[in-house]
Amino acid sequence: MEEDKYYQNIQKALEDLPDNFSILEERIDIEVQMKYFEYTKEAARQENAEDSFEKREELFDDSVDEERKKEILTAIAVYDDVKAYRMLEKFVKESEGLLKQWGILALQESRMLMQSSLLDEQQVFISTGLGGKGKKLRYFVVFLSEDQEELLSDTQQKLLKDELIFELKKHEGIFESMDFMEGFSSTLIMLPLNVEVKSVFQNVINECNQYGGFLQEDLIITNVKVLSRGEIIQLIHQKKSEKNDELDDE
Incomplete structure (x- = not known):
């Protein structure tokens, strides 16, 4: 709930921007x-x-x-x-x-x-840590695999990449790079400021999961920096811990 409110606030701020804005392009x-x-x-x-x-x-x-x-x-x-x-x-x-x-x-x-x-x-x-170009911001996104111990198969990797590129094109986004590791897949992309970021990647997950349900609904999105493998794993464990606490409270 708190996360949804955060994205709503960000989206509202972006929608209220005047036309005369500039984005810091470099990663700082x-x-x-x-x-x-x-x-x-x-x-x-x-x-x-x-x-x-x-x-x-x-x-x-x-x-x-x-x-x-x-x-x-x-x-x-x-x-x-x-x-x-x-x-x-x-x-x-x-x-x-x-x-x-x-x-x-x-x-x-x-x-x-x-x-x-x-x-x-x-x-x-x-200005953001990852910069951008023109009217687009750069984002680092992590898709979480259902099987946290395994690398996605070649077929699943191709499907995820193809679906991501297809979805980005619909929103005039730009695909830059993608990496696959055991338990998750990370990507660098750019999207226009007026695009609802979270829904773009949710669409990608939904499309991919029609062919085997190999991605979790949760994902990590940041425009602050490229996360290391250790930082990603730490965030995953933190999210699991929060969910367990919620279940215990119930």
């Missing part, structure tokens, strides 16, 4: 995003924007520490000048690791600032 760790947005709350950021831009060469100096570079990037992101945007583009191309991710977030913010100035309207920015 959600913790990095949260730390970046904490930086954006600093009152002095706007005041330091021009001064930070004047000191932009520090970004390409190996002797300057990471925290200082993050501070400069975050301040330059709100400097309303195309030169700041081009400089951030250059930094993203030449950097790597955590600072590259930080630079991508600053670049996205700078892009939105310019768009807001040119169009004279506020822009909406959507």
